[in-house]
Amino acid sequence: MEIEKKQQAFELALRELTGANPKLTEALKKDHIDLNTLNDIEIIELFWATELFPIYADKSTHTRRAYKLDLEFILNFVMTKTGGLKHLTVLDIHRYLFEVNEQYAPRTVQRKNHMLKRFLTYLHVNQYHLYNLAFHVKNQQRPELLRREVDFDEIERIAESFRHTVKRAQKKELMELRNETIGYLLLTTGMRAAELLSIKFTDIKRNQHTSYLEVKGKRDKWRRIPLTEKATHLVNRLQTLMMIEEVSAPFIAFSTKKKGYPMTYEALRLMTHQAVEHVATEGRTPPHWFRRAYITKLLANGSPLIGVMQLVGHESINTTNGYLQLLNEFSNVTNTNLPFD
Template identity: 25%
Template sequence: MKWEARLIHINGESRIGVVFEKNPDTIARIRALKGSRWSYDLRIWHLPDTEEYRIRFRLKLKNELLPSEEGFQAIEKFKKYLRSKRYSENTLKTYAEALRSFLVFYNTKPITSITNEDVITYNNEYIIKNRLSASFQNQIVNAIKLFFRTIQNKEIDPELIHRPKREKKLPNVLSKEEVKQILEAPINIKHRAMLSLIYACGLRRSELLNLTLNDIDSKRNVLIIRQSKGKKDRIVPFTGKVLTLMRTYYSFYKPSYWLFEGQGKGEKYSEQSLQSVLKQSLEKTKITKPVTLHWLRHSYATHLLESGTDLRYIQELLGHNSSRTTEIYTHVSTKSLQQIKSPFDDL
């Protein structure tokens, strides 16, 4: 999303105004941010003036100081390291901004003299004091640890850094009937094929959009997902109805390189357009849940588990590093729960 942010005042309150090219996708993304509002007078979307939103929209922080010259050089060196290790640009920006925030806090202290105690002080006196989110706190800790280990050749003891407790949220899962409604809603065969493939193969959004024609091996009946999260390749079954659907889609659109192309030939389909496809599909159903594309992946994993697929295979299909990540689906599967009889039934 291309945007321009600036500070504005509404009814005497400082707010962050965000200007962007108007379309349903970007409006939905801004609207989803906590505290967002639309000003009819100024004709602009605006957000609470918080430290977190200032960092997110790259505005000057309140009473902001700058890093020392040593700090500037350290940040640039850190960014070069991240690029050399092929970190994504999003991760690079997140880690660089997190490190910048930390080095601003200690802009009068030599980096070589920073200790674990300084990290704890920053955690308490800046992150917690300013009520920044737990996810932002974790990003800060990760960035600081990586910076000191790789650039400063100095270990920051993770046991001494106070991390927030992780929220234990269950994945959102749709019933098979709800999934069917969503997948059958699009009239456009490309839209139907994209949503169907996410569910049929348990794909992440980026994995779908990065597929090329060469990633379908119809002779072996597999789909090859290349260099996904963690720079890993994996294969998933690709048979039956989804293969038939994809052949129909190909005969209509005949993509040249990317499996799903945008408006121009050879142009990759955009994330915003894919989000819009799901939104339009939901509007045609009676489903009122705040469904996201990732819900289809969660539903794929849960439905596999409920049909008796071994958890180890589901881990491989989803591309999870740890079995603990996959085990969360045992908490949302209803297969075992349905076998439990409530004592209420015996009254």
């Protein structure tokens, strides 16, 4: 009886691993993973399930999102620029490296190249490729792009312009307030974009002196972020207006297309670009720029390096210390407890 229970548990885990596709299950029934019976998409699905995220793996949503984007890029390249996974050539690998190097910043290039090496090694180990093409994947050496200088007055104007990115007429006041709240939280909390999108109204806590957010960051580490009076006021107004408009959503950055879910990162990125265009600023500003401005101004205000590291959720003190290099550009920054309060 006990053996039967264990067998049932194993079969359940196997279905969770391979989904509803019996071909993926059959591919696992040898001393190596038999990839020759699968098409390119199925091979990537099995790589995801057995190599990146097996059923016993515990990876953060940030890691899952990054890996998903990397694999989508590989799959798109293979299906549009090559003869398929089985017929990849050394020339294909170099063409891939060129395209990645042209499109992405150096750190992203390294991550995407590492994913390709891992995937090609997977194909070789499981006897799909005779030779390991991962040998030809090398990071290209090029200088880091110059970072755009952070102008605090400009970024405040961009944050205020989030409310002007609403184009729809239906529930326009609510959408404007939602966008304004998102812009102001990006400006005054230093949260990563993915962290802000995951914030729920219930994550806002209050004590006798202030309001604060409980945020789960990378590697599921929790940290506490104080909120300014204006941020608290905007969130309270947003909740009230949602009740009046009979809109029910747990997330502050709620989606209008998918009930009960937050907006996507792509939607937030586009909103940020529209806010930049509204203030007629040259260039494009990603959501992460607000986080950089927040961290830099904290350090400019004399906040201790270790305190800033803990507040913004950096894993290494070296990451926080890198922001100090930007401070030589600033001279007249007012000294306040919280940036942009």
